[in-house]
Amino acid sequence: MSNQPRSPSRRGFLRQSLAIAPAVGLLGTSAFAPTQHATAAAQPSAYAPRYFTAPEWEFLQAAVDRLIPANEDGPGALEAGVPEFIDREMEAAYGHGGFWYMQGPFVPDTPSTLGYQLRFTPRDLYRTAIAAIDDWCRKQHDKDFPALAPEVRDEVLHQLEKGGITLEQVPAATFFAQLLQNTKEGYFADPMYGGNRQMGGWKMIGFPGARADYADWIEQPGKVYPLGPVSIRGERQS
Amino acid sequence: MIRMKPVDVVIVGFGWTGAIMGMELSEAGVEVLALERGNYQDTSPDWAYPGIADELAYGIRGKLFQPLARETITIRHAVSDTAVPYRQYGSFLLGNNVGGAGTHWNGQHYRPSPEDLEFRSHIAKRYGEKFMPADMQIQDYGVGYDELEPFLDQFEYVCGTSGRAGNLNGAIQQGGNPFEGVRKRAYPNPPVADTQGARLFADAARALGHQPFPQPASNASQPYTNPYGARLGPCNLCGYCERFGCYMYAKATPQTTILPVLMRRKNFTLRTGSHVTRINLDAGGKRATGVTYVDAQGKEIEQPAELVIVAAFQMHNVRLMLLSGIGKPYDPATGAGVIGKNYAYQMMSSIGLFFDKDTAINPFIGAGAGGSQIVDDFNSDHFDHGPLGFIGGGYIIGGQTGGRPIQQLAVPPGTPAWGAAWKRAAKDSYLHTTFVGTHGSVMAYRDRYLDLDPTYKDAFGQPLLRITFDWHDNEYKMTRYLTERAQEIVARMKPRTTSQTLRKPGDHYDTRQYQTTHTTGGVIQGNDPATSALNRFQQSWDVPNVFVTGASAFPQNLGYNPTGLIGGLTYWSAKAIRETYLKHPGPLVQT
Numbered sequence: 001m002s003n004q005p006r007s008p009s010r011r012g013f014l015r016q017s018l019a020i021a022p023a024v025g026l027l028g029t030s031a032f033a034p035t036q037h038a039t040a041a042a043q044p045s046a047y048a049p050r051y052f053t054a055p056e057w058e059f060l061q062a063a064v065d066r067l068i069p070a071n072e073d074g075p076g077a078l079e080a081g082v083p084e085f086i087d088r089e090m091e092a093a094y095g096h097g098g099f100w101y102m103q104g105p106f107v108p109d110t111p112s113t114l115g116y117q118l119r120f121t122p123r124d125l126y127r128t129a130i131a132a133i134d135d136w137c138r139k140q141h142d143k144d145f146p147a148l149a150p151e152v153r154d155e156v157l158h159q160l161e162k163g164g165i166t167l168e169q170v171p172a173a174t175f176f177a178q179l180l181q182n183t184k185e186g187y188f189a190d191p192m193y194g195g196n197r198q199m200g201g202w203k204m205i206g207f208p209g210a211r212a213d214y215a216d217w218i219e220q221p222g223k224v225y226p227l228g229p230v231s232i233r234g235e236r237q238s
Numbered sequence: 239m240i241r242m243k244p245v246d247v248v249i250v251g252f253g254w255t256g257a258i259m260g261m262e263l264s265e266a267g268v269e270v271l272a273l274e275r276g277n278y279q280d281t282s283p284d285w286a287y288p289g290i291a292d293e294l295a296y297g298i299r300g301k302l303f304q305p306l307a308r309e310t311i312t313i314r315h316a317v318s319d320t321a322v323p324y325r326q327y328g329s330f331l332l333g334n335n336v337g338g339a340g341t342h343w344n345g346q347h348y349r350p351s352p353e354d355l356e357f358r359s360h361i362a363k364r365y366g367e368k369f370m371p372a373d374m375q376i377q378d379y380g381v382g383y384d385e386l387e388p389f390l391d392q393f394e395y396v397c398g399t400s401g402r403a404g405n406l407n408g409a410i411q412q413g414g415n416p417f418e419g420v421r422k423r424a425y426p427n428p429p430v431a432d433t434q435g436a437r438l439f440a441d442a443a444r445a446l447g448h449q450p451f452p453q454p455a456s457n458a459s460q461p462y463t464n465p466y467g468a469r470l471g472p473c474n475l476c477g478y479c480e481r482f483g484c485y486m487y488a489k490a491t492p493q494t495t496i497l498p499v500l501m502r503r504k505n506f507t508l509r510t511g512s513h514v515t516r517i518n519l520d521a522g523g524k525r526a527t528g529v530t531y532v533d534a535q536g537k538e539i540e541q542p543a544e545l546v547i548v549a550a551f552q553m554h555n556v557r558l559m560l561l562s563g564i565g566k567p568y569d570p571a572t573g574a575g576v577i578g579k580n581y582a583y584q585m586m587s588s589i590g591l592f593f594d595k596d597t598a599i600n601p602f603i604g605a606g607a608g609g610s611q612i613v614d615d616f617n618s619d620h621f622d623h624g625p626l627g628f629i630g631g632g633y634i635i636g637g638q639t640g641g642r643p644i645q646q647l648a649v650p651p652g653t654p655a656w657g658a659a660w661k662r663a664a665k666d667s668y669l670h671t672t673f674v675g676t677h678g679s680v681m682a683y684r685d686r687y688l689d690l691d692p693t694y695k696d697a698f699g700q701p702l703l704r705i706t707f708d709w710h711d712n713e714y715k716m717t718r719y720l721t722e723r724a725q726e727i728v729a730r731m732k733p734r735t736t737s738q739t740l741r742k743p744g745d746h747y748d749t750r751q752y753q754t755t756h757t758t759g760g761v762i763q764g765n766d767p768a769t770s771a772l773n774r775f776q777q778s779w780d781v782p783n784v785f786v787t788g789a790s791a792f793p794q795n796l797g798y799n800p801t802g803l804i805g806g807l808t809y810w811s812a813k814a815i816r817e818t819y820l821k822h823p824g825p826l827v828q829t
Contacts, residue, residue, distance in 0.1 A: 066656075066657065067656040067657065068656065068657075068660075068661060069657065069658050069661070071658055071661070073658070073661050073662050073665050074661065074665060094299055097307070098305075098307060099299060099300065099305065099306065099307065099326070099327075100306060100307060100325050100326050101306045101307055101309075101310040101323045101324070101325045102307065102325070103323070103694065103695070105693065107320070107322050110322045111315070111746065112750075113315075113746045113747065113748040113749060113750070114313055114314075114315075114322050114749055115322075115324060115325060115326060115328055115749045115750050116325050116326050117322055117323075117325065154657070157656075161655070180655060180656055183656075184644055185294060185298060185644050188293070188643040188644045188647070189293065189294035189298075189644065190291075190292055190293070190294065193294060201643070202643065204661075204664070204665050205643060205647065205664055205665055205668035205669070206668055206669045207602055207641060207643050207668065208602060209291070210288040210291035210292075211291075212287065212288065212290075212291040212474075212476035212477060212478055212485075213474050213476060214474060214475040214476065214477070214600075214602070214603040215472070215473075215474040215475055217475075217600065217603055218431045218432075218433065218475050218603055218609070219431065221434045221437060221598075222434065222597070222598050223598055224598040224600065224669055225598075225600045225602075225603070230288075232288045232289060232291060232292060234288075
């Protein structure tokens with residue numbers, strides 16, 4: 001169950017390697033400069049986003065890297081492939097709002113207990129909110145969100161979570177809740193959806209995945225289940 | 239419009255009650271047609287292993303749920319508010335396709351307590367009429383426990399329910415529920431083995447003088463062949479039960495218990511892709527002539543029938559009656575009218591227990607309803623409500639149904655929702671967390687009801703059903719009392735720390751938080767046509783060749799899961815149709 005410690009430079013490497021377009025906004029920033037060179041050479045198979053634009057893709061990576069950071073406890077969201085998971089979901093029926101009733105009229109100022117009442121599908125929500133957050137960050141910090149230092153990104157995320165930032169068109173807390181939910185989905189869903197690489201999310205907590213077969217283990221109370229996870233496609237981890 | 243060949247019986251909706259009616263009425267020799275708006279689905283290939291072990295597709299995105307994009311309901315808290323659509327799933331989960339919500343339930347299979355069926359009379363007798371708040375309008379079902387017992391039993395044997403009897407022919411049984419009504423024979427299968435969380439809970443409850451027992455579960459604890467000859471496999475505690483189909487053939491669903499036999503009957507036909515839009519009436523409005531539905535190609539089709547069984551989900555039953563103009567719609571201003579009356583829900587509370595690393599819970603080992611332990615001392619009228627000032631109650635449950643990490647991973651209170659601290663807590667807590675919950679009743683009130691929404695429409699342009707619902711003081715008191723009792727048990731379990739979800743006075747009904755899919759009422763049964771839509775046999779008072787099955791018939795909501803009572807009432811109704819109605823069509827109760 002132990003995980004390899006992951007160094008800050010490894011995290012920067014991953015984040016860079018996952019970016020498809022030249023990361024113009026990041027060039028020269030102190031947090032990532034040391035790994036720029038290695039990135040370009042070593043990651044020919046980096047995932048190319050299908051829905052998100054280059055700036056959106058950078059935002060997504062910079063955000064999920066803070067929501068589930070890499071450390072000795074287990075993989076971070078970047079290593080787990082969470083951005084790829086979210087991008088793929090945006091092109092699926094879910095991203096197009098296919099699971100939601102999307103007929104108007106929309107009454108967004110309804111009490112929150114009556115649930116989501118925005119006109120945005122998930123993909124529209126990301127597009128609208130990311131632009132607004134980058135805009136806010138430029139006004140407050142003279143930089144896009146991805147170019148901010150990690151602790152500043154954390155502060156911005158906390159403000160979004162609390163609804164402490166007013167964004168045009170999108171309630172900040174609504175977008176944050178969606179982003180956090182999708183991030184955890186990408187961290188813990190079956191790896192066939194592009195996240196949870198090498199079942200790292202499952203290994204961290206001790207979840208056996210798709211084993212789904214415990215008739216004998218019910219009879220062994222008090223002992224931690226010993227087998228590593230399997231995925232739906234049959235990959236195994238010890 | 240296309241007009242189909244007439245049939246004897248048409249069934250609208252093909253979940254649990256549609257399948258039961260199909261089975262029982264086709265056995266009587268009449269020609270039965272079931273119309274289901276969704277598709278066919280079965281254990282294989284639809285729920286085969288390991289594809290079913292997919293939390294994202296089933297647990298989160300809701301592959302087995304009704305697509306809300308085409309049709310949802312609207313909700314408001316009070317009569318003076320404007321309702322808005324239930325756009326995303328949260329509070330309750332509607333079923334879809336053949337089997338309906340009977341495919342993604344968990345298998346909790348209870349009988350009502352005897353007093354639940356004559357609740358108003360019982361409360362009035364024990365505490366006096368004045369004990370009920372003025373706006374509370376609870377009623378009796380019109381059928382008593384002793385009359386219903388053989389049918390509750392019949393449904394348990396069809397489902398292969400696993401459990402331990404508490405009251406066999408009046409003799410209280412050690413290890414069963416001492417509060418249950420008299421049962422004539424034991425459950426068909428022994429209980430599913432307890433999960434570790436349930437063991438800890440039961441030990442603590444016993445130490446406090448309670449009488450915990452294994453939750454009755456329609457998850458077969460061993461291989462089982464039911465009275466129809468359908469074969470169920472043994473539950474292997476896979477942890478993918480509620481929200482999922484069962485790949486082991488262990489969870490009782492229409493697919494595992496009835497359809498293998500029913501689908502072979504020559505006088506039974508299932509027509510899928512058939513969305514019923516209304517029940518047709520003759521010129522006098524006192525007789526149904528059949529139904530109109532829209533087929534998969536969008537063609538409108540008339541299906542004549544001598545008898546119409548409305549067997550969709552509770553909310554859909556109410557909506558179809560309103561759309562068809564059968565029975566007088568309920569008016570909350572005057573309290574008159576019956577269709578849409580007495581909508582009720584349930585009120586839950588939940589406690590997360592976080593243990594140290596030396597307590598291995600293995601939360602992913604779960605058997606749906608099986609493997610949990612129950613304390614029933616504070617349900618129904620098992621205790622003296624006099625000094626407490628509320629009506630109703632619920633059971634306390636200990637254990638877990640699975641540990642699927644997107645939805646079921648919990649972290650101790652005070653933990654941030656993200657970042658390194660969340661990650662550490664998730665890693666440290668996951669294997670060592672279990673839950674204790676309370677599952678409580680909700681009474682019926684004058685201002686809680688269902689009608690048609692004036693604004694929002696479904697994919698066919700028909701108005702959506704509108705729910706007007708919020709909590710009342712009685713339920714806040716009930717849940718607090720029950721949760722305090724649960725906390726006493728939890729304290730005895732000695733967790734390192736706990737979290738608690740409790741709905742307090744001032745908290746509105748929150749459609750974002752899953753509680754239960756146990757919505758009830760709207761086409762209620764009873765003894766008086768002025769206050770109920772159906773007679774005691776679930777037959778419409780207004781249009782006697784229409785019967786309406788399911789939880790829409792409940793006059794208020796009990797503290798138990800509804801499926802056992804729904805099945806029992808459906809068998810009770812089916813017998814009356816077979817033995818009386820088919821021979822002499824007309825009202826089964828004279829007014």
